[in-house]
Amino acid sequence: xxxxxxxxxxxxxxxxxxxxxxxxxxxxxxxxxxxxxxxxxxxxxxxxxxxxxxxxxxxxxxxxxxxxxxxxxxxxxxxxxxxxxxxxxxxxxxxxxxxxxxxxxxxxxxxxxxxxxxxxxxxxxxxxxxxxxxxxxxxxxxxxxxxxxxxxxxxxxxxxxxxxxxxxxxxxxxxxxxxxxxxxxxxxxxxxxxxxxxxxxxxxxxxxxxxxxxxxxxxxxxxxxxxxxxxxxxxxxxxxxxxxxxxxxxxxxxxxxxxxxxxxxxxxxxxxxxxxxxxxxxxxxxxx
Amino acid sequence: xxxxxxxxxxxxxxxxxxxxxxxxxxxxxxxxxxxxxxxxxxxxxxxxxxxxxxxxxxxxxxxxxxxxxxxxxxxxxxxxxxxxxxxxxxxxxxxxxxxxxxxxxxxxxxxxxxxxxxxxxxxxxxxxxxxxxxxxxxxxxxxxxxxxxxxxxxxxxxxxxxxxxxxxxxxxxxxxxxxxxxxxxxxxxxxxxxxxxxxxxxxxxxxxxxxxxxxxxxxxxxxxxxxxxxxxxxxxxxxxxxxxxxxxxxxxxxxxxxxxxxxxxxxxxxxxxxxxxxxxxxxxxxxxxxxxxxxxxxxxxxxxxxxxxxxxxxxxxxxxxx
Numbered sequence: 348x349x350x351x352x353x354x355x356x357x358x359x360x361x362x363x364x365x366x367x368x369x370x371x372x373x374x375x376x377x378x379x380x381x382x383x384x385x386x387x388x389x390x391x392x393x394x395x396x397x398x399x400x401x402x403x404x405x406x407x408x409x410x411x412x413x414x415x416x417x418x419x420x421x422x423x424x425x426x427x428x429x430x431x432x433x434x435x436x437x438x439x440x441x442x443x444x445x446x447x448x449x450x451x452x453x454x455x456x457x458x459x460x461x462x463x464x465x466x467x468x469x470x471x472x473x474x475x476x477x478x479x480x481x482x483x484x485x486x487x488x489x490x491x492x493x494x495x496x497x498x499x500x501x502x503x504x505x506x507x508x509x510x511x512x513x514x515x516x517x518x519x520x521x522x523x524x525x526x527x528x529x530x531x532x533x534x535x536x537x538x539x540x541x542x543x544x545x546x547x548x549x550x551x552x553x554x555x556x557x558x559x560x561x562x563x564x565x566x567x568x569x570x571x572x573x574x575x576x577x578x579x580x581x582x583x584x585x586x587x588x589x590x591x592x593x594x595x596x597x598x599x600x601x602x603x604x605x606x607x608x609x610x611x612x613x614x615x616x617x618x619x620x621x622x623x624x625x626x627x628x629x630x631x632x633x634x635x
Numbered sequence: 636x637x638x639x640x641x642x643x644x645x646x647x648x649x650x651x652x653x654x655x656x657x658x659x660x661x662x663x664x665x666x667x668x669x670x671x672x673x674x675x676x677x678x679x680x681x682x683x684x685x686x687x688x689x690x691x692x693x694x695x696x697x698x699x700x701x702x703x704x705x706x707x708x709x710x711x712x713x714x715x716x717x718x719x720x721x722x723x724x725x726x727x728x729x730x731x732x733x734x735x736x737x738x739x740x741x742x743x744x745x746x747x748x749x750x751x752x753x754x755x756x757x758x759x760x761x762x763x764x765x766x767x768x769x770x771x772x773x774x775x776x777x778x779x780x781x782x783x784x785x786x787x788x789x790x791x792x793x794x795x796x797x798x799x800x801x802x803x804x805x806x807x808x809x810x811x812x813x814x815x816x817x818x819x820x821x822x823x824x825x826x827x828x829x830x831x832x833x834x835x836x837x838x839x840x841x842x843x844x845x846x847x848x849x850x851x852x853x854x855x856x857x858x859x860x861x862x863x864x865x866x867x868x869x870x871x872x873x874x875x876x877x878x879x880x881x882x883x884x885x886x887x888x889x890x891x892x893x894x895x896x897x898x899x900x901x902x903x904x905x906x907x908x909x910x911x912x913x914x915x916x917x918x919x920x921x922x923x924x925x926x927x928x929x930x931x932x933x934x935x936x937x938x939x940x941x942x943x944x945x946x947x948x949x950x951x952x953x954x955x956x957x
């Protein structure tokens with residue numbers, strides 16, 4: 348039971364990060380390996396807002412997510428757009444964007460190391476216990492799971508129930524055809540990239556309420572998010588959420604039943620199983 | 636068909652002379668410069684082995700640290716019971732097998748899957764090794780005491796470098812190398828002409844991984860104390876990618892053009908500003924993508940092409956005027 352709740356909370360946060368990445372990769376076609384750094388930056392911002400201005404991290408999302416949206420818009424326009432224009436084919440863009448975002452990842456990490464140093468940070472927010480089915484859990488975890496759920500539902504409604512969201516999905520299916528029905532593909536790509544950054548940042552501020560973080564942990568989160576995206580199927584919202592929950596549960600189970608040092612091994616086992624048996628993702632359709 | 640044509644014989648002679656000259660380095664200096672040279676040869680081997688696979692296939696492998704660490708660990712675990720050459724062979728086999736497993740699982744899929752998988756591979760192996768060590772050996776560290784000094788390590792690496800270059804040259808001439816070039820240019824075409832695409836990629840990845848494992852094994856005596864975080868240091872994977880791409884991946888010796896300047900630069904930066912190394916790596920990646928997409932080799936090729944053109948023009952214009 349403990350594993351179930353803790354795993355779900357972890358999975359909820361993973362889901363936001365993975366949704367951010369799936370939008371960036373699925374729609375804007377940029378595999379953003381600096382996404383984890385984006386998350387860590389949001390952790391630091393939430394920490395700073397809470398300790399310096401005593402702004403509640405949950406409300407802080409209202410500041411952090413739009414800021415991350417703007418930052419990622421700028422990254423897309425100034426750094427990624429030239430690569431998109433230059434690339435002759437999808438493979439070339441993939442390699443270029445991977446290398447460029449690696450660069451971005453190291454630069455962001457380097458700057459954060461210089462500003463905050465390498466030590467771990469955490470702060471106390473809503474750390475009183477709540478009882479659920481006879482066990483105690485931190486209120487901060489439950490609150491952040493609730494917030495993550497709300498954000499994920501809002502995203503789903505936006506993508507599947509609004510005109511603008513449908514346009515975003517159209518670009519993810521086929522950029523060429525999308526431009527035929529008068530969708531401004533470059534603008535939609537920039538928007539999706541920025542929205543992905545905003546979602547990840549929201550996940551970061553939630554994560555910071557119950558997790559100790561440091562400047563160099565971003566890459567682990569990027570990796571987990573990537574694995575979730577692949578497990579769920581690129582660009583698939585439901586798949587990403589399900590895969591995130593699965594991963595959160597598997598990790599928590601391995602950490603508490605076998606050894607906390609083997610979480611990545613658990614992640615990889617899932618990853619390999621998916622690669623071998625369903626490379627198109629959990630809900631993905633078979634393509635030629 | 637002769638073994639080598641005239642041009643190849645000339646290149647072989649020059650290479651032999653360069654290797655001979657390099658082998659003399661330990662007699663000139665036994666301190667800082669030798670240790671810098673060990674780094675340079677180490678990265679030269681790693682980058683060339685990396686390029687062997689990633690050059691023709693365009694797959695970006697970040698598994699270097701995993702193979703390197705496995706090599707180091709093979710030596711660390713067996714140094715008290717088995718002779719060193721045997722351990723180096725074990726290292727080669729172990730990393731080759733790991734490369735084969737990773738290859739079979741990921742190389743059938745697109746490049747992104749491969750990058751992501753290899754990105755975490757070193758961390759995964761590190762976690763498993765740490766867990767096994769704690770569980771069965773009781774401690775995490777291993778001591779590697781040998782009579783080998785920096786000098787011996789340098790010579791071994793130099794010999795390995797020669798083997799890697801010869802292997803690369805042989806692969807390029809073989810059916811496998813030809814198949815890989817076709818795969819790199821257009822995988823669909825390769826499949827249509829009857830190349831077993833997955834098999835070719837896996838074999839080459841195994842060769843590349845085995846060489847990286849051997850490098851790790853040779854470097855083990857240098858560390859003296861081996862523990863998971865230092866043996867499976869992920870930074871090495873990124874450094875190798877940067878250096879290889881900086882040099883260029885089109886030719887066998889091109890990575891060398893990136894290895895020498897970057898190793899020296901990295902050494903300087905990490906000596907005087909240890910906190911700025913990740914910034915340096917980041918800037919290097921950006922610089923390669925935006926300014927040097929084909930590496931230093933690309934610049935040289937461009938320069939040569941322009942030079943040849945202007946020479947043609949210079950030779951052609953007076954004739955036309957007459």
